[in-house]
Amino acid sequence: xxxxxxxxxxxxxxxxxxxxxxxxxxxxxxxxxxxxxxxxxxxxxxxxxxxxxxxxxxxxxxxxxxxxxxxxxxxxxxxxxxxxxxxxxxxxxxxxxxxxxxxxxxxxxxxxxxxxxxxxxxxxxxxxxxxxxxxxxxxxxxxxxxxxxxxxxxxxxxxxxxxxxxxxxxxxxxxxxxxxxxxxxxxxxxxxxxxxxxxxxxxxxxxxxxxxxxxxxxxxxxxxxxxxxxxxxxxxxxxxxxxxxxxxxxxxxxxxxxxxxxxxxxxxxxxxxxxxxxxxxxxxxxxxxxxxxxxxxxxxxxxxxxxxxxxxxxxxxxxxxxxxxxxxxxxxxxxxxxxxxxxxxxxxxxxxxx
Numbered sequence: 576x577x578x579x580x581x582x583x584x585x586x587x588x589x590x591x592x593x594x595x596x597x598x599x600x601x602x603x604x605x606x607x608x609x610x611x612x613x614x615x616x617x618x619x620x621x622x623x624x625x626x627x628x629x630x631x632x633x634x635x636x637x638x639x640x641x642x643x644x645x646x647x648x649x650x651x652x653x654x655x656x657x658x659x660x661x662x663x664x665x666x667x668x669x670x671x672x673x674x675x676x677x678x679x680x681x682x683x684x685x686x687x688x689x690x691x692x693x694x695x696x697x698x699x700x701x702x703x704x705x706x707x708x709x710x711x712x713x714x715x716x717x718x719x720x721x722x723x724x725x726x727x728x729x730x731x732x733x734x735x736x737x738x739x740x741x742x743x744x745x746x747x748x749x750x751x752x753x754x755x756x757x758x759x760x761x762x763x764x765x766x767x768x769x770x771x772x773x774x775x776x777x778x779x780x781x782x783x784x785x786x787x788x789x790x791x792x793x794x795x796x797x798x799x800x801x802x803x804x805x806x807x808x809x810x811x812x813x814x815x816x817x818x819x820x821x822x823x824x825x826x827x828x829x830x831x832x833x834x835x836x837x838x839x840x841x842x843x844x845x846x847x848x849x850x851x852x853x854x855x856x857x858x859x860x861x862x863x864x865x866x867x868x869x870x871x872x873x874x875x876x877x878x879x880x881x882x883x884x885x886x887x888x889x890x891x892x893x894x895x896x897x898x899x900x901x902x903x904x905x906x907x908x909x910x911x912x913x914x915x916x917x918x919x920x921x922x923x924x925x926x927x928x929x
């Protein structure tokens with residue numbers, strides 16, 4: 576028996592959708608939303624009906640009969656911290672997405688759209704490995720001050736998907752492996768996967784860890800405090816420094832890694848920033864090897880930046896002594912959503928309860 580699954584990945588200015596028959600993509604499309612369209616809504620959750628109509632119109636435009644669907648899977652949002660897995664969308668999750676319990680973010684619409692469309696068709700709705708997946712070891716939560724607890728907010732969907740892909744391709748179970756997965760995109764997160772649990776990672780949403788194309792990463796605390804109280808910057812300014820105007824944007828005025836790599840070949844100043852970028856990522860990978868006590872089966876590099884041969888070569892030179900390196904460039908999040916739903920539909924996993 577095969578299953579048709581609608582997957583929905585809402586972003587700030589777009590909604591990516593796809594229909595899969597099991598793991599085979601039938602079609603996908605990206606629905607773009609102008610600033611004017613989005614600006615009409617005070618809160619992210621208010622966009623639900625607007626985006627739902629566009630999704631249904633897109634399915635119709637592709638000649639697809641929505642009554643053939645078996646399930647809908649949406650990108651999980653900033654809900655309460657939960658272990659990884661596929662979750663059935665329930666009333667509590669809908670409520671938490673509507674009020675933005677973990678913050679307002681476009682990904683909160685994933686559960687809302689999945690539930691609304693699924694209920695209308697009488698089929699189940701799911702979210703898969705949302706960014707708030709939290710499987711941290713207790714010691715990983717300590718920051719050094721009781722008022723500040725380290726949080727797990729990372730690229731869980733892609734990290735878990737590529738980790739399971741590696742396990743499948745090598746004929747092993749994800750739950751028997753120790754892996755370090757490094758996702759490199761607009762944000763960067765590095766996770767220590769200990770027998771199926773991400774026991775240490777960063778709050779990449781707020782820019783912890785290595786600096787990225789547009790996020791500052793972890794900064795010297797004392798200097799940051801002085802900056803905050805200098806009177807020269809507002810809270811909004813500081814937050815933009817941390818995410819949006821930090822990292823490569825802060826140093827070089829660009830978040831285009833292809834352009835930066837090209838220019839680095841003839842500009843020593845740009846080359847040094849690129850070297851520092853690789854250096855910081857490698858240090859984070861090394862720290863995750865310590866978390867796993869040196870018992871690392873594989874290091875996996877993924878995300879859009881993993882297409883860059885120079886970056887992959889630089890990181891191999893730094894970390895390949897720890898463990899072999901596998902590269903899965905890009906982030907096929909639509910497929911990852913479909914696979915999560917499919918594991919439940921086929922009985923391979925049980926849907927978790929939020």
